[in-house]
Amino acid sequence: MxxxxxxxxxxxxxxxxxxxxxxxxxxxxxxxxLLPPFTVAAATALEMFARPSLRADLWVTTLELLAAVAIALPAGTLLGLLLAESERLARIFDPLIFFLFSIPKSIFLPMFILTMGIGFWQKVAFGVFSTVFIVLMSAAAAVRSVRPDHVFVARAFGASPVQIAWRVYLPSMLPILLEGLRLAVIFGFTAVLLAEMYASRTGMGHQIASWGENFMMDRLFAGVLLLSVIAIVVNETIRAVEARCGHWRQ
Missing domain, CATH: 1.20.5 (Single alpha-helices involved in coiled-coils or other helix-helix interfaces)
Structure with missing residues (x-):
């Protein structure tokens, strides 16, 4: 198609x-x-977006998400590479990783609030915690998908570990990593909004929680529309990059 x-x-x-x-x-x-018509929600979204205060909340949420992904992506990729390359480390840490990956991250949110307060970096830290395992598992799967003969040839020609990682692993891993990144952004977005809804003074999650508590359904759905637009733009941007790197699968 x-x-x-x-x-x-x-x-x-x-x-x-x-x-x-x-x-x-x-x-x-x-x-x-309870369910305002789409045209009402869309008109409310446009009216709210014209307010500097709401744009500031959108910007805070976007920054928290970008910071969380910017930390989780390299950290998860490096950890996935280490676990995929070391069978001993994989046997030790795989049970813990699968355990943390499988349980809802929201149960750890109170711990983040108690230890880090309700500021910007608490949201970022919880976003990292909620996304790093997805990136880690994607990276480990990507490393294991690299053909061993490519690595063998690179080593035979005297390539250093850094050169092998940059010239062999990265081109083969990138398409799978980008798929993992799209999932990480989705989970990170949810985590940041949840942290803002639970305890925050700024951000779209805080506003949505306030609108819901005060039964302001038109604003609630308008906020959801604005967040959906951001999520779609980010997702399609990553998808476009993934499509450009698709030939590296060959």
């Missing part, structure tokens, strides 16, 4: 979902007080 057909299919799907959203409260199937 070509790119134009994919875009057309996405547009049709989005139009159908938004049409259903608009129709449910208009037809009385859903309570407009």
């Amino acid at each position: 070509n790119h134009a057909a994919v875009l057309a299919g996405r547009a049709v799907l989005a139009a159908a979902l938004l049409g259903i959203w608009e129709a449910l409260p208009r037809l009385g199937i859903a309570d407009p007080e």
